[in-house]
Amino acid sequence: MTSFSLRQTYSQLPDHFYASAVLTPVAAPRLIKLNGPLAQSLGLDVDWLSGPDGLAMLSGSCMPQGVQPVALAYAGHQFGHFVPQLGDGRALLLGDVTDASGQVREIQLKGSGRTAYSRRGDGRAALGPVLREYVVSEAMAALGVPTTRALAAVITGEQVMRETPLPGAVIARVASSHIRVGTFQFFAARQDLTGLRALADFAIARHYPDVAQAPAPYLALLERVIAAQADLVAQWMLKGFIHGVMNTDNMAISGETIDYGPCAFMEQYDPTTVFSFIDERGRYAYGNQPSMALWDLTRLAEALLPLLAEDEEQAVPVAQDALGAFEGRFQATYLAGFRAKLGLKTEQADDTDLFRSLLETMQETQADFTQTFRALSSEGAISGENVPELLAAFGPWLARWRQRLAGEEEGTVSARVAAMQKVNPAFIPRNHLVEAMIRAAVDEGDFSKFEALLAVCTRPYDDQPGKEAYARPAQPSERVRHTFCGT
Numbered sequence: 001m002t003s004f005s006l007r008q009t010y011s012q013l014p015d016h017f018y019a020s021a022v023l024t025p026v027a028a029p030r031l032i033k034l035n036g037p038l039a040q041s042l043g044l045d046v047d048w049l050s051g052p053d054g055l056a057m058l059s060g061s062c063m064p065q066g067v068q069p070v071a072l073a074y075a076g077h078q079f080g081h082f083v084p085q086l087g088d089g090r091a092l093l094l095g096d097v098t099d100a101s102g103q104v105r106e107i108q109l110k111g112s113g114r115t116a117y118s119r120r121g122d123g124r125a126a127l128g129p130v131l132r133e134y135v136v137s138e139a140m141a142a143l144g145v146p147t148t149r150a151l152a153a154v155i156t157g158e159q160v161m162r163e164t165p166l167p168g169a170v171i172a173r174v175a176s177s178h179i180r181v182g183t184f185q186f187f188a189a190r191q192d193l194t195g196l197r198a199l200a201d202f203a204i205a206r207h208y209p210d211v212a213q214a215p216a217p218y219l220a221l222l223e224r225v226i227a228a229q230a231d232l233v234a235q236w237m238l239k240g241f242i243h244g245v246m247n248t249d250n251m252a253i254s255g256e257t258i259d260y261g262p263c264a265f266m267e268q269y270d271p272t273t274v275f276s277f278i279d280e281r282g283r284y285a286y287g288n289q290p291s292m293a294l295w296d297l298t299r300l301a302e303a304l305l306p307l308l309a310e311d312e313e314q315a316v317p318v319a320q321d322a323l324g325a326f327e328g329r330f331q332a333t334y335l336a337g338f339r340a341k342l343g344l345k346t347e348q349a350d351d352t353d354l355f356r357s358l359l360e361t362m363q364e365t366q367a368d369f370t371q372t373f374r375a376l377s378s379e380g381a382i383s384g385e386n387v388p389e390l391l392a393a394f395g396p397w398l399a400r401w402r403q404r405l406a407g408e409e410e411g412t413v414s415a416r417v418a419a420m421q422k423v424n425p426a427f428i429p430r431n432h433l434v435e436a437m438i439r440a441a442v443d444e445g446d447f448s449k450f451e452a453l454l455a456v457c458t459r460p461y462d463d464q465p466g467k468e469a470y471a472r473p474a475q476p477s478e479r480v481r482h483t484f485c486g487t
């Protein structure tokens, strides 16, 4: 008897939506981390998961009865170029559960071996990127940004060949589905209208069930995805997060952040910031994220055209109209979030100018994005007495901001500080810390830095005395881009 069961909902779709998995057991799997609270919220048996049968499953070696993993088919635009056949080349969907809040959540392994869609890849993942995905996705969840979650990380006991041999690992992640813009492109590229409609119906039922009753459900689906993505990218911008590889196969229909390959948090404020060597030209730089999201959503709209009207001529203006809502939605969420970051409760016509002027000063003075907002969330910054040292260069802007605060309804300074600290984190997974954590694990088998970084970054809004080193930006000599890129 196992204490583990999953539904196989995606496998109810026609069989060209996925490929069944052939498992490739690994040599000596070992559990690095199991996310107990997440497992519990999913109704999973933590003891079983951390035992031998759980380990066999989490490493992709052997499945409990009733779990029949599949690799999902999808396509995608990568760096502007369309690839009609991508698919899970190293990921396996195990199945789904309903969590404590009533939401369906899927469990997927990444790095568990070759699939029908692996092309020339080995189907494996290196330990470094698995640890990055674990820490950064859990930090994002703690920050309140919609994201896939990390359920477990397992070391395989085998090496994977990248530039050098590296320890292999598998991450188990959780998402409300793994349907991407690229999944729609897969069916659209094949002019498979039946498949496209079945996928759209599935996505509506899973993510936006209320639109099933709308007069034009497929248009409503498009509109909801556009709104969810506008909100998501606004959240990224407000936290200084750079996704790094916003291809259409990495945009989830659910509005969750997915694929933590070359991602990182910006330190010095600079909209041209990128972190990975795969994006030298800055296509997915911090400041380009809203326009890249809209680009990807335009590809989704194109894929959905056959479902939007009788013929393309009628469908195009309908899709354009829906896409036209992106900018307004993004701006509304971003500006509301920015107001909250500055402790403002009311809207004023020159708010945008106030925000722009802060960002300009930050850029000129090479200020750290996270630290600046956290320093603003203090009694000293708000009252003008004992202003944090970090804000020394912000004098004229601070005076303007204080004047704006003074014009608002009276609340106590400490209440304002508390509200601001709830949206301006003290701790984010800074890239130099992530890289140091990866080096310790890969070079020395030392996971203490992983545990420590995870613990700090999953309480991002709390002051954590003694943990100041985690809040400090990299010194120039410590600044790193990714040494262990995406795979």
Ligand SMILES: Nc1ncnc2c1ncn2[C@@H]1O[C@H](COP(=O)(O)OP(=O)(O)OP(=O)(O)O)[C@@H](O)[C@H]1O
Binding pocket: 086, 087, 088, 089, 090, 091, 110, 117, 118, 119, 120, 121, 122, 123, 124, 125, 249, 250, 258, 259, 260, 261, 486, 487
């Ligand atoms: N080592 C590998 N072996 C086989 N396929 C791979 C490998 N690495 C990446 N791929 C495939 O290449 C494509 C693009 O990879 P990308 O890095 O965007 O995705 P990923 O990180 O593997 O997965 P996800 O987007 O699900 O997080 C995907 O189809 C992916 O499955």
